[in-house]
Amino acid sequence: xxxxxxxxxxxxxxxxxxxxxxxxxxxxxxxxxxxxxxxxxxxxxxxxxxxxxxxxxxxxxxxxxxxxxxxxxxxxxxxxxxxxxxxxxxxxxxxx
Numbered sequence: 820x821x822x823x824x825x826x827x828x829x830x831x832x833x834x835x836x837x838x839x840x841x842x843x844x845x846x847x848x849x850x851x852x853x854x855x856x857x858x859x860x861x862x863x864x865x866x867x868x869x870x871x872x873x874x875x876x877x878x879x880x881x882x883x884x885x886x887x888x889x890x891x892x893x894x895x896x897x898x899x900x901x902x903x904x905x906x907x908x909x910x911x912x913x914x915x
Contacts (some may be wrong), residue, residue: 822912823885825875825893826862829902832869840868848873851898852881855892870900882911 833891834840844861851859863872875892879885889909899903 820914821879821882821885822914823877823879823889823909824912825889825907825909827873827875827893827896827904829871829873829896829907830862830869830903830907831871833901834868836888837866837868837871840871844873847896847899847902851875851892851895854895855888856858857888857892870905885911 822826829844831840831909832868834843848859848861851857851873857875859873861871862868862874873896875889877885877888879888886909893904893907893909896902
């Protein structure tokens with residue numbers, strides 16, 4: 820079993836309140852879940868209204884597939900337009 824994990828750091832210039840931020844982040848997270856069948860959630864900076872961190876995980880039997888899936892999700896978030904992707908980290912975990 821191979822687990823692909825990713826943390827995406829976002830800057831949300833369009834948000835002028837926590838409500839605005841949560842609306843944008845929730846929409847991005849739901850689109851990731853439905854489009855890529857991956858687990859996603861806001862995992863940090865919950866009380867900051869201009870920044871967010873989204874955590875993503877996927878499970879596969881091939882490390883190449885997990886890496887490709889994570890890269891596709893990062894590209895999707897980067898091209899979304901409502902938030903600026905500031906940074907991201909990925910990790911591929913092999914479990915026996």
